[in-house]
Amino acid sequence: MQDVARAAGVSTITVSRVLRTPEKVKAATRARVVAAVRELGYVPDQGAGALSSRESRLVAALVSTLSGSIFASTVDGLAQSLREAGHQLLLGTTEYSSATEEALVATALSRRPDGIVLTSGDHTTAARSMLAGAGIPVVEVWELPEDPVDMAVGFSNQEAGRAMTRHLHATGRRRIGFVGGGRQAGRGGGRPAAGGGAADGDRRGRLRRRGYEAALAELGLGAPRVVPEPADGSMVERGARDLAALLECWPDTDAVFCSSDSAALGAVSEARRRGIAVPDRLAIAGFGDFEFAGELGLGLTTVSIPGRAIGAEAGRMLLARKSGEPVETPILDLGFTIVRRATA
Amino acid sequence: MQDVARAAGVSTITVSRVLRTPEKVKAATRARVVAAVRELGYVPDQGAGALSSRESRLVAALVSTLSGSIFASTVDGLAQSLREAGHQLLLGTTEYSSATEEALVATALSRRPDGIVLTSGDHTTAARSMLAGAGIPVVEVWELPEDPVDMAVGFSNQEAGRAMTRHLHATGRRRIGFVGGGRQAGRGGGRPAAGGGAADGDRRGRLRRRGYEAALAELGLGAPRVVPEPADGSMVERGARDLAALLECWPDTDAVFCSSDSAALGAVSEARRRGIAVPDRLAIAGFGDFEFAGELGLGLTTVSIPGRAIGAEAGRMLLARKSGEPVETPILDLGFTIVRRATA
DNA sequence: TTGAAAGCGTTACCAG
DNA sequence: CTGGTAACGCTTTCAA
Numbered sequence: 001m002q003d004v005a006r007a008a009g010v011s012t013i014t015v016s017r018v019l020r021t022p023e024k025v026k027a028a029t030r031a032r033v034v035a036a037v038r039e040l041g042y043v044p045d046q047g048a049g050a051l052s053s054r055e056s057r058l059v060a061a062l063v064s065t066l067s068g069s070i071f072a073s074t075v076d077g078l079a080q081s082l083r084e085a086g087h088q089l090l091l092g093t094t095e096y097s098s099a100t101e102e103a104l105v106a107t108a109l110s111r112r113p114d115g116i117v118l119t120s121g122d123h124t125t126a127a128r129s130m131l132a133g134a135g136i137p138v139v140e141v142w143e144l145p146e147d148p149v150d151m152a153v154g155f156s157n158q159e160a161g162r163a164m165t166r167h168l169h170a171t172g173r174r175r176i177g178f179v180g181g182g183r184q185a186g187r188g189g190g191r192p193a194a195g196g197g198a199a200d201g202d203r204r205g206r207l208r209r210r211g212y213e214a215a216l217a218e219l220g221l222g223a224p225r226v227v228p229e230p231a232d233g234s235m236v237e238r239g240a241r242d243l244a245a246l247l248e249c250w251p252d253t254d255a256v257f258c259s260s261d262s263a264a265l266g267a268v269s270e271a272r273r274r275g276i277a278v279p280d281r282l283a284i285a286g287f288g289d290f291e292f293a294g295e296l297g298l299g300l301t302t303v304s305i306p307g308r309a310i311g312a313e314a315g316r317m318l319l320a321r322k323s324g325e326p327v328e329t330p331i332l333d334l335g336f337t338i339v340r341r342a343t344a
Numbered sequence: 345m346q347d348v349a350r351a352a353g354v355s356t357i358t359v360s361r362v363l364r365t366p367e368k369v370k371a372a373t374r375a376r377v378v379a380a381v382r383e384l385g386y387v388p389d390q391g392a393g394a395l396s397s398r399e400s401r402l403v404a405a406l407v408s409t410l411s412g413s414i415f416a417s418t419v420d421g422l423a424q425s426l427r428e429a430g431h432q433l434l435l436g437t438t439e440y441s442s443a444t445e446e447a448l449v450a451t452a453l454s455r456r457p458d459g460i461v462l463t464s465g466d467h468t469t470a471a472r473s474m475l476a477g478a479g480i481p482v483v484e485v486w487e488l489p490e491d492p493v494d495m496a497v498g499f500s501n502q503e504a505g506r507a508m509t510r511h512l513h514a515t516g517r518r519r520i521g522f523v524g525g526g527r528q529a530g531r532g533g534g535r536p537a538a539g540g541g542a543a544d545g546d547r548r549g550r551l552r553r554r555g556y557e558a559a560l561a562e563l564g565l566g567a568p569r570v571v572p573e574p575a576d577g578s579m580v581e582r583g584a585r586d587l588a589a590l591l592e593c594w595p596d597t598d599a600v601f602c603s604s605d606s607a608a609l610g611a612v613s614e615a616r617r618r619g620i621a622v623p624d625r626l627a628i629a630g631f632g633d634f635e636f637a638g639e640l641g642l643g644l645t646t647v648s649i650p651g652r653a654i655g656a657e658a659g660r661m662l663l664a665r666k667s668g669e670p671v672e673t674p675i676l677d678l679g680f681t682i683v684r685r686a687t688a
Numbered sequence: 689t690t691g692a693a694a695g696c697g698t699t700a701c702c703a704g
Numbered sequence: 705c706t707g708g709t710a711a712c713g714c715t716t717t718c719a720a
Contacts (some may be wrong), residue, residue: 001713001714002713010690010691011690011691011692012691012713012714012715013690013691013692013714013715013716014689014690014691016714016715017689017690017715020715024689024690025689025690026689026690029689029690041473041474041477043450043453043454043474044454044713044714045395045454045456045712045713045714046451046454046455046714047391047394047395047400047455047456047712047713047714048395048696048712048713048714048715049713049714049715050391050696050714051389051391051392051395051695051696051697051698051712051713051714051715052695052696052713052714052715052716053696053714053715053716054696054715056391065420066410066416066417066419066420066423067416067417067420067652068416068635069413069635072410072411072412072416073410073411075410075435076409076410076411076437079410079435079436079437080437080439083436083437083448088434088436088451088452088455089434089435089436090432090433090434090435091419091423091433091434091435092423092427092432092433093420093423093424093427095424104427106387107390107432108432109387110387110388110389110390111390111391111432112389112391129385130385130387133385236635236638236639262635265635265636265639266639268639269639290635290636291412291413291580291606291609291634291636292609292634292635292636294580295580295609295610295612295613308411345697345698346697354706354707355706355707355708356697356698356699356707357698357699357700357706357707357708358705358706358707360698360699361699361705361706364699368705368706369705369706370705370706373705373706388697388698389696389697389698390698391696391697391698392696392697392698392699392712393697393698393699394698394712395696395697395698395699395711395712395713395714396697396698396699396700396711396712397698397699397700397712398699398712
């Protein structure tokens, strides 16, 4: 910056002003500075600027994973809305471990971001207190926590599970099972089904399952039909194996709600292998409306989630809050849509 | 940091040492400092540290998009390998515009990252010179550019196109078409098929198409069969429409190589709609080995790419270079695999 | 409209 | 093993 100042015959602060508030500098001076900047290929150091101005123009996002159709579009939407507002995105992946999340919250905060986005509603107490103490806006996405740290954008996973179960009931099904999610709490054990494409944390899957169970109770459909210990492997494989196990226990099952489209894909495959007519003998519903859901005569009935919009809104809320604007809906429910296709 | 120092009865530099090089501080002192850090909930400011040490522990990644099964796992792999090495990821999305990329290169460099990863092989001259002038390691991923800026990790898209075309030939096909990629250069116009899920830039699609054309020539299979102006819309839709158009022009086509699995999915759907037997009457091959490729009796024959490994390797190369280790293979070909399933 | 001085929170360098 | 001092590159605040 000093080089630029020297070349333009001004002081460094004038260079700074040309870059940040050009209208406050006389046109002639500005032109000289701009020329010098170009000439020297000067790229300002935002880190130094942040240190001085106490504004980093950085937003951190902590997601469990990017693989597997779930959060990628949310991050994409977030990155885009931040870019348009001149902010940058610091990304961390927690791999579904809240211990890792806690560590990442610390490293993220050490960059002094102007805000932070989390794709998880449950945090360690240490993480929560760091977040609260950071004094920056926090947005939790993809669910609507009962006890949000600050703001939230998402939808009710429980309502989604309930709604789909009721949809299955409305189409005449009475013996409805649940596949591919909701590992028992306290079960411990390894990370949730890796690779899969649908894993989005036990927590949310459990919420959808709770909605399923609530609907069963409301509708008087008897006890839940869930295989106790989900298989390992990818979500697709798990959907297949869970369905097999489920039919083992309850052969008369006439519908299953799968915790993700990937699991539903596996379940549909398994049903076809067994010669079970879908949906005539067995209705299958998914969750997520992944790319493949509408294709191939598969026509998967599923729940569609506005993933990209969630990210974009999170960015907007964060920046609004930062610039002091009041955020009218700090807990924003973007809802979900039941997409009725062929399988249910 | 001063507060911590005061609380522990030491100087700030000792606090710094406890945090960065604990072994250089006497155990007793260290314990006092650690206690004070915990007590006060002190989180060091890495930005300030970076300014002082000229080491940001930040790596920037510029990808075209995260949506759509292509780069998500690469970014995931990168984030993970960086995290394990104590570095953080700064993410930007270019939305397939090299003008946006140029702007993002500038903003990324303004954070003084220790390295930068790009999912594109073509950059504006301005971008190239900024990258070269930054004096940091650069890794281009997902292709092996002829004229790399610095290092590269990926595979040959052209070879992949050639290999799959030869595979189709080896299975007896002689009238082979190409679907779903390779918009004509210089055509201008809007961004490449959005949403799709398979779009990974015109450039790489074009390379695969070039490989397809090379194979046709080598094998004496006549002129390429490509519809001149690809349809808009999602990649899946585009695959369907392109196939329809292709069969319009060359009704006797007996195989198509689709530039992505999404396009192949659309093509398979279209073929089924038309009652065309796959693969008996028409073989269909994809690219990418997306999650759905192996399922549903679809059994899509495709090309599998080690996306996650590409990201992980990119991180490793970057950090190796940074720490002065020699990088034995600055242009790393991770190859591809032809996955033969049912459709071809 | 422009500039000088004083930091921002940390680490490098050199002493002790 | 520990500390003082001087940066790092920028912006804020106050003057001119």
